[in-house]
Amino acid sequence: MAYLKIIQVADERERRDMVLFPWTVYRGDKNWVPPLRKERDKMLDPKRNGFFQRSDVVLFLARRGEQTVGTIAAFVDRRFNETLGKKVGFFGFFEVLQDYEAAEGLLSSAREWLRARGMTEFRGPINFHRDRERGILVEGADCPPPMLCAHSPPYYHEFVTRFGLTKQSDDFCRRLLVSSVVGPHGELPDRLARLEKVAQRRSHFAIRQARKEDWDAELQRVRELYDATIGQLPDHIPWTDEEINAFAEELKPIVDPSFALFGEVDGKTVGCVLAFPDMNQVLIHLDGRLDVAHKLLAWWYMKRINILSFKVGGVLDEYQGRGIEALMLLALAKAAVPRGYRWVDMSLQAEDNDKLTTLVTHFNAETYKRYRIYTMPA
DSSP states (O other), rough: OEEEEEEEEOOOEEEEEEEETHHTTTTTTTTOOOOOHHHHHTTTTTTTTTTTEEEEEEEEEEETTTTEEEEEEEEHHHHHHHHOOEEEEEEEEEEEEEEHHHHHHHHHHHHHHHTTTTOOOOEEOOOSTTTBBBBBEEEESSOOOOOTTTOOHHHHHHHHHHHEEEEEEEEEEEEEHHHHHHHHTTTOHHHHHHHHHHHHHHHHHHEEOOGGGGGHHHHHHHHHHHHHGGSSTTTTOOHHHHHHHHHHHHHHGGGOOOGGEEEEEEEEEEEEEEEEOOOOHHHHTTTTSSSSSHHHHHHHHHTTTEEEEEEEEEOOGGTTTSSSSHHHHHHHHHHTTTTOOOOOEEEETTTOOOOHHHHHTTTEEEEEEEHHHEEEEE
């Protein structure tokens, strides 16, 4: 076996190696969803991704001879640490062949780089942004991930724990079979019909669809609700203007007002749910490309999406406990029926989000994937 070396990514060719390396790791894995190559290249480009301006970032490659055998990013999210008063150094974009020496070399290089910058905790994997592609898949590798979620080989968990990393937190993907919640004509099972009636009596509540003509104001409402609800969880920091705008621009082409719902009490917006067609059902067929032929292929598969992915939702704290969350989830399920959606995916859900966990138990949601974030002293 050729000698192992760990190098810092220093030019476009090496960055391109990092972008394309997952195609080597996941060759033959029918459940891996290739990212769009141009998007991944932009994400790892210091000149085109604003994250590099507000964070300290380094990219590493592991090589044996001329062959790349692994990748990792190490980064200090300055805003995260300043807001929470911590010294956490993160790693992400961790991909490696079944070669523990390479994994150890990458993790050691990332950890040492972070320690040299004063970090006291080593945590990951997170691909820069906390709301997408975070964690190593530890349960549920038997099906493709939903949009904005990761996939990983089973040996990744073995490698990081062997290195000394331990569980920091888990996140779940859960799903509802639409037909178990709503009948073909919108009727509810007796149990959920009673839940709906009780919730309606408790709250003078109205649900409306998003108004795309009022896009900027609606986006601000989502931001305020997200930060007010998810902000109660540990390690949450508010979205920046750049983050919310990037999230919105990425998803705007697939927003359907039927699945972007706002809840109001006496005219005040108190909650929202946002769900999107699961674009991973399209991306899994495109091999990361969007040339003319693959755009036609994307159009064909877009017509066949049968999973609705619920990504953002919450109700203001003072309005919780009235059943408003249940009413909004029921409205989402009812809207899914005429569009032919079979499943509603809910991802990612933090293990410590007790209120959401309680809600989904009313709907007999199935937990079908578990992701883990790991930690150790830097």
